[in-house]
Amino acid sequence: MSRLTVPTRADVPNGTQGILDGIQKQLGFAPSMFSTIAANPAVLEIVMGLQGSISRLLDAKTRHTIALAVSESNGCGYCLAMHSYVSSELGSMSSDDIELARAGSSTDPRRAAVARFVQKVVDNRGQVADSDIAAVRGAGYSDAEILAIVTIAVVFLLTNYINNVNQTVVDVPATTGQAA
Missing domain, CATH: 1.20.5 (Single alpha-helices involved in coiled-coils or other helix-helix interfaces)
Known part of the structure; x- marks a missing residue:
């Protein structure tokens, strides 16, 4: 409740x-x-x-990947359900893509680097190592894009915190390919 x-x-x-x-x-x-x-x-x-x-920052699949990786790191069941639904039904992500994003990865090397990076940002409260920045740069992201990645992660942190505090009851429909 x-x-x-x-x-x-x-x-x-x-x-x-x-x-x-x-x-x-x-x-x-x-x-x-x-x-x-x-x-x-x-x-x-x-x-x-x-x-x-x-919604003006980065492409939709990268934003969905960030949402899923951040929500997994925060243990936000409500946000995981919501972002799985949106990623699948509106974002054309497969169930495999969704599971990989939650695990901090992706079949796309650039999105995999972003997913790993945002989980480190969350897990370390922003205190990432130089090697973490180098890894996301090595995947082809500019400093301006890294700022966008962190900003997107923080927006999802906000809704994760609201839903974790509230213990929001999951009312999100099951996604296609997900057991009801």
């Missing part, structure tokens, strides 16, 4: 209801994470703003 109160639809301001409607339209369902965050409309706007902003 979630630890924070989910406001009723009637308790959510009209502008916030519009945000929730947009999420439902985009995903095909209204995840409880967003309904819970709607208890504080400013927080919902911040989370949605950050998620919208990172």
Whole structure:
């Protein structure tokens, strides 16, 4: 059972209801994470703003890989379910790609380097070694892209922390190829 109160639809301001409607339209369902965050409309706007902003950084599969690797490192079951669903249903990632991302790897060498790097960033609270930076650079990422990688990881840390604190009940549909 979630630890924070989910406001009723009637308790959510009209502008916030519009945000929730947009999420439902985009995903095909209204995840409880967003309904819970709607208890504080400013927080919902911040989370949605950050998620919208990172959509301009790197390609979608790399962002999905980062989300899965970060969520695995944080042990966020809700975020793993959500990002597995989004990666599979909207991001065209195979179940093998999803499992590899969670393990800090990928069939794509560049994405594998990113997945390993973000797990080190999370596990070491940003205190990575010079060799970790060299490895991601060696995979072809510029310093500007490394900044994007860290930024994306931190945005997913935020939702991981919210859902871990809340113990959000998983309400995400099973992905194609995943047992229900």
